[in-house]
Amino acid sequence: MSSIALTLAQYLVTASALVIFALGAVHLLLTFTGSSLQPRDEVLMARMHEISPKITRETSMWKAWVGFNASHSFGALLFGSVYAYLALVHGPLLFASPYLLGVGLVLLCGYAFLGKRYWFSTPYRGILLATALYVAALIASGV
Template sequence: MIARLLMTLSAAIIFTLGTLHLVFTFRGNKLLPRDHELIDRMAQVSPVISDQTTMWRAWIGFNASHSMGALLFGMVFGYLAIRHEAILFQSPFLLVVGLAMLGGFLVLGKRYWFSVPFTGICIALACYLLSMLLGALR
């Protein structure tokens, strides 16, 4: 029961971060550069890989798809913890995939982001690891 709760909490934290990130991508100014001229310049410049987009459109797309990844993690692992606990905790593949995802978020958070998402990821990862440990002890 505690393992399930911790796994659900881990998933809920990442889901919440993903939701907030998606909202901030399309609403408000939280993910906008402080330099408004930079937005104009990003809207005019294409990346080397293709002239079919701009750096600004890529920025929005990357932020949205990043959010979708966090939402997917939260939904899948939350659902499995709540509805299919045995499948989740008896599957080394699923547990390692989840751990790798959170580990990747942790590295990115430390290197590229700021303290709020990094702290949330640390808590989610701690819940996940404790959940795995308690699940293995059953």
């Protein structure tokens, strides 16, 4: 692979990773501030604070909801930071590893599936952009 192709591929993966990182950061912020991720129904909100899931009585549905949202954000932040780092600092290693490239692609495709099926248009479009940038990087790298 030429150095120009490698550099382009590195920047494309970095851009992809930063889109996912930004989505994760905004999601984490919204998890702990404001009411964007709260139910519109106040009765439902109250019930989520009172009811525990069947798996345990040690938490409430509300605490589980907040925890799931925060851990979901951490996953996006981890992907974004690791893949941006690998692309910028260890580009030849990243692009020589079918495993690392495959893991990144599978994760992005998984997020795209979830985004289309369960989420709303803003994260879905961001994930599609990140996936397109990542695939463009694979093409630019000759993989």
